[in-house]
Amino acid sequence: MSAIYILIAAGLLIAGGFLFVFLWAVRSGQFDDDITPSIRILFDDEEPADTAKNNSG
Amino acid sequence: MIRIINFVVRKAQFWDRVRIEKKPGNLDNAREKMMEKADLYTHTPEENLVEETCYHCSLPCEDTAIRYDSKAFCCSGCQAVYSILKEKDLCAYYRLPDAKGNSPDRNYYKGKYQYLDLPEIKQKVVSFSENGITQVNWYIPSMHCSSCIWLLENLHKLHDGVSAALVDFPEKTVRISIRDEAIKLSELAGLMSSVGYEPYISLNDLEGKKTSRFDRKRIYKIGIAGFAFGNIMFMGLSDYFTIIGSTGLGSETEAVFGAISILLSLPVFFYCSSDFFVSAWKAIKNRQLNIDAPIALAILVTFVRSLFEIASQTGSGYLDSMTGIVFFMLIGRYFQDKSYSLISFDRDYKSFFPVAVSVMKNGIESQMQISEIEPGDRLRIRSSEMIPCDGRLVSETAAIDYSFVSGESAPVTKTMNEQVYAGGKISGASIELEATKKVAQSYLTGLWNNDVFTQARDEEESRLTSFINRYFTIAVFLIGSVSWIYWAWAGDFKRGFDAMTTVWIIACPCALLLSDTFTNGNLLAIFRRNGLYLKNAHILEKLSGIKKVVFDKTGTLTLPDAAEVRFKGYPLTPAEKGMIAEVSKQSVHPLSRLVREFLERQAAESGVFSVSGLKQYKEQAGGGLEAVCGSVTVRLGSGRWVGEAGDGGEEVRTSRVYIAFDGVVRGFFEVESKYREGLKETVRLLDKDGIDACMLSGDKPTDIVFLADVFGGEDRLSFSRTPQDKLDFVRQLQGSNREAVMMLGDGLNDAGALMQSDVGVAVSDNINNFTPASDAILEGSCLKDIGAFVRLAAAGRRIVTGSFGISVIYNIVGLYFAVQGELKPVVAAILMPASSISIILFTTLMSRLKARQLMKVKNL
Numbered sequence: 001m002s003a004i005y006i007l008i009a010a011g012l013l014i015a016g017g018f019l020f021v022f023l024w025a026v027r028s029g030q031f032d033d034d035i036t037p038s039i040r041i042l043f044d045d046e047e048p049a050d051t052a053k054n055n056s057g
Numbered sequence: 058m059i060r061i062i063n064f065v066v067r068k069a070q071f072w073d074r075v076r077i078e079k080k081p082g083n084l085d086n087a088r089e090k091m092m093e094k095a096d097l098y099t100h101t102p103e104e105n106l107v108e109e110t111c112y113h114c115s116l117p118c119e120d121t122a123i124r125y126d127s128k129a130f131c132c133s134g135c136q137a138v139y140s141i142l143k144e145k146d147l148c149a150y151y152r153l154p155d156a157k158g159n160s161p162d163r164n165y166y167k168g169k170y171q172y173l174d175l176p177e178i179k180q181k182v183v184s185f186s187e188n189g190i191t192q193v194n195w196y197i198p199s200m201h202c203s204s205c206i207w208l209l210e211n212l213h214k215l216h217d218g219v220s221a222a223l224v225d226f227p228e229k230t231v232r233i234s235i236r237d238e239a240i241k242l243s244e245l246a247g248l249m250s251s252v253g254y255e256p257y258i259s260l261n262d263l264e265g266k267k268t269s270r271f272d273r274k275r276i277y278k279i280g281i282a283g284f285a286f287g288n289i290m291f292m293g294l295s296d297y298f299t300i301i302g303s304t305g306l307g308s309e310t311e312a313v314f315g316a317i318s319i320l321l322s323l324p325v326f327f328y329c330s331s332d333f334f335v336s337a338w339k340a341i342k343n344r345q346l347n348i349d350a351p352i353a354l355a356i357l358v359t360f361v362r363s364l365f366e367i368a369s370q371t372g373s374g375y376l377d378s379m380t381g382i383v384f385f386m387l388i389g390r391y392f393q394d395k396s397y398s399l400i401s402f403d404r405d406y407k408s409f410f411p412v413a414v415s416v417m418k419n420g421i422e423s424q425m426q427i428s429e430i431e432p433g434d435r436l437r438i439r440s441s442e443m444i445p446c447d448g449r450l451v452s453e454t455a456a457i458d459y460s461f462v463s464g465e466s467a468p469v470t471k472t473m474n475e476q477v478y479a480g481g482k483i484s485g486a487s488i489e490l491e492a493t494k495k496v497a498q499s500y501l502t503g504l505w506n507n508d509v510f511t512q513a514r515d516e517e518e519s520r521l522t523s524f525i526n527r528y529f530t531i532a533v534f535l536i537g538s539v540s541w542i543y544w545a546w547a548g549d550f551k552r553g554f555d556a557m558t559t560v561w562i563i564a565c566p567c568a569l570l571l572s573d574t575f576t577n578g579n580l581l582a583i584f585r586r587n588g589l590y591l592k593n594a595h596i597l598e599k600l601s602g603i604k605k606v607v608f609d610k611t612g613t614l615t616l617p618d619a620a621e622v623r624f625k626g627y628p629l630t631p632a633e634k635g636m637i638a639e640v641s642k643q644s645v646h647p648l649s650r651l652v653r654e655f656l657e658r659q660a661a662e663s664g665v666f667s668v669s670g671l672k673q674y675k676e677q678a679g680g681g682l683e684a685v686c687g688s689v690t691v692r693l694g695s696g697r698w699v700g701e702a703g704d705g706g707e708e709v710r711t712s713r714v715y716i717a718f719d720g721v722v723r724g725f726f727e728v729e730s731k732y733r734e735g736l737k738e739t740v741r742l743l744d745k746d747g748i749d750a751c752m753l754s755g756d757k758p759t760d761i762v763f764l765a766d767v768f769g770g771e772d773r774l775s776f777s778r779t780p781q782d783k784l785d786f787v788r789q790l791q792g793s794n795r796e797a798v799m800m801l802g803d804g805l806n807d808a809g810a811l812m813q814s815d816v817g818v819a820v821s822d823n824i825n826n827f828t829p830a831s832d833a834i835l836e837g838s839c840l841k842d843i844g845a846f847v848r849l850a851a852a853g854r855r856i857v858t859g860s861f862g863i864s865v866i867y868n869i870v871g872l873y874f875a876v877q878g879e880l881k882p883v884v885a886a887i888l889m890p891a892s893s894i895s896i897i898l899f900t901t902l903m904s905r906l907k908a909r910q911l912m913k914v915k916n917l
Contacts, residue, residue, distance in 0.1 A: 036206060
């Protein structure tokens with residue numbers, strides 16, 4: 001049954017990794033405004049996208 | 058085919074020419090040419106008039122289109138924006154779908170935002186300033202479509218000093234970073250105003266009252282609870298598949314699984330569910346029970362019992378159910394908060410007042426924060442600016458529009474040394490006045506000292522949930538205790554303890570909380586799509602119990618800036634019409650403005666009038682206008698002013714403007730306010746539901762016959778009410794048995810009544826305009842749906858009751874196992890999410906179905 005401990009550890013690690021990524025995304029403000037980016041992506045711009053920095057606070 | 062195209066093109070060219078020629082000075086010429094050409098084509102001018110829309114703002118160009126760069130513009134403002142964008146190569150703006158530009162504010166003047174450069178104000182409006190980089194987060198009320206986002210985020214192309222701009226569309230804010238040495242804040246505000254995106258900067262911002270609607274913590278909590286929920290279920294899988302007997306894992310593995318489950322549940326118990334504990338504790342401290350109290354108890358009992366079971370190796374606990382309900386309840390609350398409107402509802406006078414005013418000192422004009430105005434200061438107020446404090450007029454005359462304060466739409470004319478009150482808007486030329494009081498002590502701001510404004514409205518729990526709390530919680534306690542006593546009687550104390558705690562766990566009213574939050578969330582979203590924006594979910598329940606509705610007249614029942622004008626009397630020649638138009642142009646009185654617009658519309662249809670110069674213009678307040686036009690003396694105004702004898706009581710029903718040439722009365726223009734459509738049906742629908750409707754106006758009595766027909770009797774109408782009268786009227790309607798009264802109003806004069814009423818609805822034709830403090834904001838065009846809104850709110854209550862019924866069925870099933878002390882974790886783990894999900898589905902489907910029946914809805 002020792003194999004199951006390795007599997008559980010691996011499973012928790014992966015799930016924890018996703019949780020960490022999610023929390024990081026919230027922290028960097030990606031969930032603050034879920035409407036504007038969906039509009040912004042449709043603009044055809046002639047130059048690279050804005051370099052506006054995110055509020056990482 | 059080619060001939061047809063040719064003809065259309067020629068026709069277009071012809072009309073273009075006519076439009077240009079119709080500018081002042083070319084009037085006669087244009088008319089002659091028009092007659093000539095009109096004969097050539099066998100069409101009447103009306104038929105030919107193709108509606109042309111402004112290239113910038115997409116509004117119809119009416120009769121005065123401006124041609125520029127082979128495009129039509131409705132006004133010079135729009136054309137100016139276009140030329141700015143063209144110069145900076147930003148015309149992609151117009152290629153975006155739904156592009157509809159904003160016309161810049163005509164009342165903007167250079168230096169309007171100079172106050173932003175005052176260090177003490179600057180410090181308050183910037184969100185961040187360091188190393189020569191300043192960041193502001195400004196509210197832009199006129200932002201409305203995707204092209205707005207595009208333009209605002211390309212602000213750096215308009216000015217080098219802007220380094221970046223990022224729009225938050227739902228909040229209508231833009232965060233702009235600028236380099237201090239390249240652009241000043243006042244220049245930035247001016248730049249944005251020049252392209253039609255004027256920032257709104259109010260005193261509330263300056264006082265640091267910034268409320269963020271958004272709490273990232275809530276999303277953290279949902280994420281963590283979801284993570285724990287999933288993984289604890291994963292640990293419990295072996296349990297779920299072995300309903301009878303042991304898991305076959307061996308006690309060591311079970312212990313490890315239990316330990317991991319406990320570890321995962323710790324952040325859920327201590328962090329994610331903290332809101333429920335805090336809220337329950339607060340309520341208990343105030344000797345009350347709220348819905349969070351039984352929920353917090355259930356979470357606590359589940360957690361403690363699970364710890365006990367796992368530690369004593371007697372079971373695997375209910376940690377999966379616990380994390381599950383926390384996860385679902387957090388999602389429910391998030392959903393409800395998300396559907397709250399993003400409009401600000403609690404506005405007091407500070408939201409309406411300017412931040413700074415121009416102060417004259419030794420002939421030099423400078424800007425000063427309005428809180429620093431001292432009695433004796435000389436202020437200069439420009440057209441359509443608001444008077445910030447009571448004062449004495451220094452200029453010779455001033456026309457002041459007090460409609461915001463009193464509801465009376467006609468401006469008041471004041472002469473030198475007369476007292477003027479705060480809250481009036483200047484119409485016409487700019488004035489100077491000497492402040493006699495500080496801003497906070499003025500007459501208008503005094504209105505906010507009334508009790509209804511200072512009293513905090515307690516956010517009481519809804520009736521349904523408080524009912525449940527009272528009886529449901531007691532019932533759960535009773536069932537739990539009875540089953541404990543039963544098993545204790547039988548001598549099985551362990552089983553009794555098990556039964557009691559599982560009853561408390563299974564009967565957690567989380568399903569009720571979910572049905573409340575999801576129904577409210579759905580309804581708020583439906584209301585919002587139909588033009589009613591509610592402040593919060595409590596208003597929904599109050600709305601469902603409304604017994605009386607009070608309407609304000611001006612701006613609520615009537616359409617602002619629209620009126621029907623008819624001429625009655627001896628027909629006027631075009632020359633006479635031209636004279637009247639020219640004379641009425643001199644006055645800012647709304648009636649003369651309406652008459653002028655009426656004549657100009659006629660001119661656009663049937664040809665242009667020639668106009669000769671004016672002499673000896675004079676205006677008498679409360680009387681009318683007089684001027685000499687060529688050799689004719691023209692008088693415009695009240696019956697008394699022109700010398701009409703039969704000017705009797707009839708006049709009060711509609712507004713009339715009499716016309717006299719050289720003392721001979723020729724007739725009158727009848728000006729009737731235009732009412733919104735469907736008023737009578739609205740009142741009838743309310744009446745059918747047993748809701749009384751009445752009208753309360755600050756205006757003088759007009760249109761009594763029409764309004765009596767709408768409301769079903771003259772006794773339902775009251776006129777000439779002061780703001781205080783309105784407040785008292787609502788209080789009196791509520792009576793001693795506190796009947797629920799809804800008040801609909803628009804002006805500041807309704808502010809007191811809106812606060813006093815149970816549901817205060819501010820009616821506005823542009824929801825981004827600033828409305829008085831209220832519980833809800835209604836789009837003017839949706840006023841006719843008010844009865845349907847009330848019905849839908851009542852249907853919402855029934856949906857909550859119905860979904861509560863569903864959760865009771867689940868509870869009975871759960872309780873059946875629980876009282877026997879045999880609730881398997883797997884049963885709990887199935888029942889809890891199943892009840893949550895079926896309640897979410899039920900409320901969502903039912904509220905949409907009801908909305909479809911009641912609202913005849915657009916885009917559901």
